[in-house]
Amino acid sequence: xxxxxxxxxxxxxxxxxxxxxxxxxxAPGETVTLMGRxxxxxxxxxxxxxxxxxxxxxxVWVRGVSVTGWPAHRIAxxxxxxxxxxxxxxxxxxxxxxxxxxxxxxxWTVERVLALFPRVGERLDHLGAQLSGGEQxxxxxxxxxxxxxxxxxxxxxxxxxxxxxxxxxxxxxxKLRGEGTAALVVDKEVRALLEIGDRHLIMVKGxxxxxGDSAAFAERMQDNLALLRA
Numbered sequence: 001x002x003x004x005x006x007x008x009x010x011x012x013x014x015x016x017x018x019x020x021x022x023x024x025x026x027a028p029g030e031t032v033t034l035m036g037r038x039x040x041x042x043x044x045x046x047x048x049x050x051x052x053x054x055x056x057x058x059x060v061w062v063r064g065v066s067v068t069g070w071p072a073h074r075i076a077x078x079x080x081x082x083x084x085x086x087x088x089x090x091x092x093x094x095x096x097x098x099x100x101x102x103x104x105x106x107x108w109t110v111e112r113v114l115a116l117f118p119r120v121g122e123r124l125d126h127l128g129a130q131l132s133g134g135e136q137x138x139x140x141x142x143x144x145x146x147x148x149x150x151x152x153x154x155x156x157x158x159x160x161x162x163x164x165x166x167x168x169x170x171x172x173x174x175k176l177r178g179e180g181t182a183a184l185v186v187d188k189e190v191r192a193l194l195e196i197g198d199r200h201l202i203m204v205k206g207x208x209x210x211x212g213d214s215a216a217f218a219e220r221m222q223d224n225l226a227l228l229r230a
Contacts, residue, residue: 001064003028003151003182004049004080009058011048018044019055020206026151029180031173033193035228036203042186043085045203046155050082051075063150081149085156087140091129095120095139098128099146106148113142116172134165141172151182158187170196190228194218202227 004026011019019041026032034042047053049060051072059068062078076082089098099110099120114121117138123131131139137158144152157173158166170192176183177196187193193200194214202210202224209227210220217224 001028002026002061003030003063004184005059005061006045006049007059007061009045009048009055009060011044011053011055011058013044013053018206019048021058022048022203022206022208024201024208024211026182026184028150029182030198031177031183031185031196033197033200034184034186034203035188035190035193035200037228037230040203041206042203043155044206046082046153046184046186049075050080050153076147079148079150081144081147081152083137083140083144083152083154083157085159087133087136089128089131089136089140089143092127094125094127095131095135096124098139098143102143103146104148108145108148110146113145116145116175117142117168119168132165134161134168137161137165137169138172141169145176145181149181151184152176153184153186155186157185158189158192166192190225204230 002025006022006024009019009022022045036042044053048055051070054069059066062075067075119135120138120142123135128136158169173196185193194217199213200217201208204227210224
């Protein structure tokens with residue numbers, strides 16, 4: 001059974017047709033990466049999957065149940081957590097409060113997420129607005145994990161962050177993969193994505209232009225890099 005399956009999604013913003021028949025799936029424990037230039041439809045795909053920008057046609061399934069047309073909060077309760085582009089933390093709450101507000105019972109506890117991101121543990125009494133961009137991203141990932149999701153979606157996992165912070169986040173994502181947490185990861189660091197992903201997808205103008213594992217990606221490396229520049 002697939003954790004998440006999108007079937008032939010067509011999504012519009014007003015009269016602008018953004019997604020043109022997008023289909024993808026994620027199995028339990030699988031890490032899938034989604035690549036593409038800005039404006040190709042990656043964030044819209046995520047928003048369509050989560051009910052934030054409902055598709056005009058197509059289907060969304062979570063754990064074998066059709067959630068097409070469901071509101072976003074109801075889909076989230078099915079075990080999907082989002083680390084959004086721009087992080088989305090509460091700037092006027094402390095880091096500790098940001099964590100506790102989302103915590104649900106399960107294997108991910110505050111202690112475990114702080115072990116994954118020690119920097120957040122050093123800033124627990126700081127307001128969200130007082131954290132650096134990298135610390136905010138770590139806090140956003142930690143907060144998502146505290147919902148104890150079956151699937152975590154990261155939109156722009158390391159974009160705009162300092163190199164050392166990016167390394168820490170990629171290391172954390174490798175640990176999540178090793179522990180069997182399914183993930184959909186959007187980022188621009190192709191090499192890092194190829195290292196952590198089981199399957200890779202490239203979007204071009206609202207369509208999936210490539211899908212395959214790391215070996216298949218490498219076989220078409222030049223073509224795929226051209227798609228990422230298209």
